[in-house]
Amino acid sequence: MQTQANIHSIVQQCNICESRGGCLGLQLLDSEEVQHQLSQSKRINRKGEHLFRAGEESDAFFVVRSGSIKSYLVTEDGEEQVLGFYLPGDVFGLDTTESQQRMSSAIILETTSLCRFPHAYLADKAQGANLLKITAEQMQRDHNLVLMLARKDADGRIASFLDDLACRYRSRGYSASAFLLSMSRQDIGCYLGLAVETVSRTLTRFQECGVLQVNRREVEILDHDTLRRIAGTRVNSVMDCSETVELKSV
Amino acid sequence: MQTQANIHSIVQQCNICESRGGCLGLQLLDSEEVQHQLSQSKRINRKGEHLFRAGEESDAFFVVRSGSIKSYLVTEDGEEQVLGFYLPGDVFGLDTTESQQRMSSAIILETTSLCRFPHAYLADKAQGANLLKITAEQMQRDHNLVLMLARKDADGRIASFLDDLACRYRSRGYSASAFLLSMSRQDIGCYLGLAVETVSRTLTRFQECGVLQVNRREVEILDHDTLRRIAGTRVNSVMDCSETVELKSV
DNA sequence: CGATTCGTTGACATGCTTCAAACTTCGTGG
């Protein structure tokens, strides 16, 4: 029970995973291991550093505690394709080849702290159900990205992107109407399959319409209803973000 | 050992999963269960039938034995977005929400036979490693689709699509230069984020260039090198399809 | 055999990319 107390004190510092039904560490690891693992897994990383690169051996996945991460692919001719951005509470790093190599690269966009979970624990503890749940989130993200790329114009993609960010911030207890973009216009364009200029122009136009206020990385959404209307159709998701808005006040 | 003999005779009828390192059933299920499961999982389905729809309870995933399957999303306004096509040997149906609901719909494109694997066996047997391997394939497909949608023009998408099909057919022992499309132009366009007319025009132009020969659903690739050149950049995949070209002659 | 779906082709409109240039911010070394 003494161990339990220590675990509790460690976990209490981290409210990130509450919307997931509790700390992943507590779910995945034995009580005795939690203290050691979690204490060494809080790593502060600096902007621009790579967490891992495609092709490297994949021995762990991560949960964002603070900051943000960019996930991307590198094509044969060296160009990059952004796959997504990960905010506090997001799980990433589970996309590995069957030979346990990273399928994508991950780079730190700003000062970031992470929880690190070795794959070994997953395989050993055989958390089949947990794994399904987590990969489901990754796939849902992929599906939404595909939908945007294939069916939406520039306005729809930018609006969806901002709405998604706002939605994710709100579900984690941050403001949904005002936030700082941690990624560059270049990254946004690369993510949405648009030229940098188109991103810039669209944001400017949104501002002129009174939908939002933009100043470099600062974004304030003034008319969320209109933004959503522009964002248009979404996947008939069962995992609606509005379900996880309420935070448990434990 | 008598059971082993029976299993062997059943599995021998199905060479589909050889490139995966053997029958999934043998990997996932206990020997005693294999015979019963596999014998009842070979289901013949007819064109146009739905295997499952998004939102339904997800209790199993599938392996294509013959025929082909279209996976798609339905948006809020009722339009569909094709996520991919599954050929013999492909695993699909693992994209479920955390509440075990289907994230996508699956419809049968032609007479098709499938192996069905209940999720319950995965969770019970806790095949963490196996699950990772299979979800890795799904994610690899998603990444490639995203890459196509975000960075390639119509020519590149169509060429990539055909090259991918050829590659998958070859890896399964079929001809890579001549095959029948099981999906409509509408489906291809929906998959690649293009209008039907663009698909049709592009195929016609490819034919005029002597790259391929098309007649409705019949496709023959005449100049695979040029096709690949048009397809252009691909993900630096560690799972290169050329690795699985050789079939074991067991 | 008629009706419907599927595929092809043409003309036109337009949204996005590309190219170019100016401005701002940031980082780094003098």
Next chain:
DNA sequence: CCACGAAGTTTGAAGCATGTCAACGAATCG
């Protein structure tokens, strides 16, 4: 601390690839 260069952002003009609209032919199905 300032200066300089590099990188990020914005804006404009022009070209083009793709979508849209429309019509027709071909195949499929009942």
